[in-house]
Structures are given as structure tokens and as C-alpha cells.
Amino acid sequence: MRTGIRVLVAISIAMGAVAPAAGEEPDRAGLSDSELDARLAFLEERLDGGETYAKVWQWGWTSGYGLGIVYGTAKAIDVDTNRRRVNHIVTAVKSTIGTTRLLLWRHPGRNGADEMRSIEGDARDAKLARLAKGEEVLESVASRAEQRWDWKAHAGNVALNLAGAGFIFGFGKDSDAWESLGVGIGVGTLNIFTAPKRGIQDLSDYETRFGIKTADRFDWMIVPTVGGAALVLTF
Numbered sequence: 001m002r003t004g005i006r007v008l009v010a011i012s013i014a015m016g017a018v019a020p021a022a023g024e025e026p027d028r029a030g031l032s033d034s035e036l037d038a039r040l041a042f043l044e045e046r047l048d049g050g051e052t053y054a055k056v057w058q059w060g061w062t063s064g065y066g067l068g069i070v071y072g073t074a075k076a077i078d079v080d081t082n083r084r085r086v087n088h089i090v091t092a093v094k095s096t097i098g099t100t101r102l103l104l105w106r107h108p109g110r111n112g113a114d115e116m117r118s119i120e121g122d123a124r125d126a127k128l129a130r131l132a133k134g135e136e137v138l139e140s141v142a143s144r145a146e147q148r149w150d151w152k153a154h155a156g157n158v159a160l161n162l163a164g165a166g167f168i169f170g171f172g173k174d175s176d177a178w179e180s181l182g183v184g185i186g187v188g189t190l191n192i193f194t195a196p197k198r199g200i201q202d203l204s205d206y207e208t209r210f211g212i213k214t215a216d217r218f219d220w221m222i223v224p225t226v227g228g229a230a231l232v233l234t235f
Helices: 033-049 051-078 082-104 124-149 151-171 174-193 198-210
Strands: 006-012 219-225 228-234
Touching: 033 051, 033 124, 033 198, 051 082, 082 151, 082 174, 124 151, 124 174, 124 198, 151 174
Parallel strands: 006 228
Antiparallel strands: 219 228
């Protein structure tokens, strides 16, 4: 047999109820009162459980990038050579972009289950509305957590810092450009990977516990096999 890596394709289909079609609302009206209450309690517990870290991540990084704006601007004003000033201008601009992104795209888990609780009332219709909102928030939290593996997020981070470094190479000092590139990519990657990740497990636990699929989901991973590797597709 010729040596080398053989790539095998395997398809793993999650067991359980079939996910609703795109745009189709899941059937919540047929839930018993006890199951409805159990789902609400589960959602509140899990969403509240992730609130503190999501809030610290959201406002910690927002504050950090905000300080970058202040630092870059102050240093750009303070230095006495244009070549050194360019580096600090780029720092301020990149920090402004980071701050703006965080303020416009706030983490959906930062308020815990508050959006659910804002729908008041003990009537069944109110509970169903709370359930729909809770599932919506949980799916948003899980989707946000999955962004850590999204190539577009990492490519955007690299592209932004390459653009900044290129500007410094053209108008500033080469050593500043390399420093800006390395530090910028490192900080951006840290921002992506420190984002809350528990939403993925919380959603999986919710689906498993109540025997449902709340959304069409697709994922892939490469796993080692005897003599090669396998590309596993899960949907």
C-alpha cells in the first residue's frame, strides 16, 4: 500500500427529533405545563450562569480597546518625529475599529436571562413567549461562541493588522511595523479565543435533555484514524 495520509469522509447524523425547516417555528403549543416550566427553568439557569463572564468579556475588551485609542492618540501627539507618529496613529485607528465592533456587536449573553424575564405574566401565552425568547437568546449565544473557529473572524484580524503594518512600512519605521503586526494579531486572536464558549454546550444540553433540535446545525472536524485521518461531517 502506498504510504501517505488517506483522507476518509464520514457523515455523522445526530440522533433525535428532526430540526424544523428553515423559517418554520418549532411546535411549542403542544408542550405540557410541566415540560414548559422545565424548559423555562433550564434556560434561565444556563443563561444566567454565563452572564458574568460574558459581561466581563464584553466590557473588559471594550475598555481595553478604548484605552488603546487614548494611548495611541496621546503618543501620536507627544512624539517629535513623523515616522514614529505613524505607528501610534495606526494603534489608535485599530483600537477605534475594535471598540466600534464591540459596541455594535454586543455579546448576546451579557444580560443573562433578562430578556426572558422582561416578558411578564403567568399565563400560558406569556410562558410560551418567554420560552421562544429564551431559545432565541441561547441560540445566539451558541452561534457567537462558534465564531472562535470561523476562518472569517481570524482572516479579518490578520487583514486589519496587515493593512496597518503596510501603512507603517510605507510611512513609518520598519521595526514599528513588525511590532504592530505581531502585537495586533496576537491581541485580536486573544480577543476571539477568550470569548464565552459555554453556549455551545448549553445548547447541546438543552437539545439532548428535551429531545429536540432547535436549529439546523452543521459542523466538521478532522480526527485521526489508523493510517490516516477522517473528515467527519455532523449535521
